Amino acid sequence: MDLCFMFLSTYENKLDKKGRVSVPASFRSYLSNLGYNGVICYPSFNNSSIEACSQDRIEKISSAIDSLNPFEEKRDFFATSILAESINLQFDSEGRISLSSKLLKHAKIKNSMLFVGQGQTFQIWEPTAFEKFKITARKKANINRGNLKWELQHNKQ
Secondary structure, X not given: OOOOOOEOOEEEEEOOOOOEEEOOHHHHHHHHHOOOOEEEEEEOOOOOOXXXXXXXXXXXXXXXXXXXXXXXXXXXXXXXXXXXOOEEEEOOOOOEEEOOXXXXXXXXXXXXXXXXXXEOOEEEEOHHHHHHHHHHHHHHHHHOHHHOOOOOOOOOO
């Protein structure tokens, strides 16, 4: 059994004649281990990709939005940009989902797409757009590499 505890790696898949796409097996396995038979998708407002996550992740995002002042307009901006645009897509018996034409248009996906692991989430990209983004991301990651820190665990006895 493929034990995957997060969304990792990049996979390319194509839309079939009925407009369905197979979600990578390791991504489905991770969602299944969390108890889900589907994925939440919404248009990214950071780039021209589709954001995808589990139900519990969108609930955390919703809670973060709910924690904002209810009379502040940025609360409405986040709710509209993420929650109002989110779609719960269930896997069919062969692990496929049907992405809406709105999502496909946002990501400029015609036929082929990349499933890009982002740890607790994943993104769906048009392959050429992702390659351009990846070059920029790599340069910026190199420039900002000093910001990536983690706490070392010390054995104290």
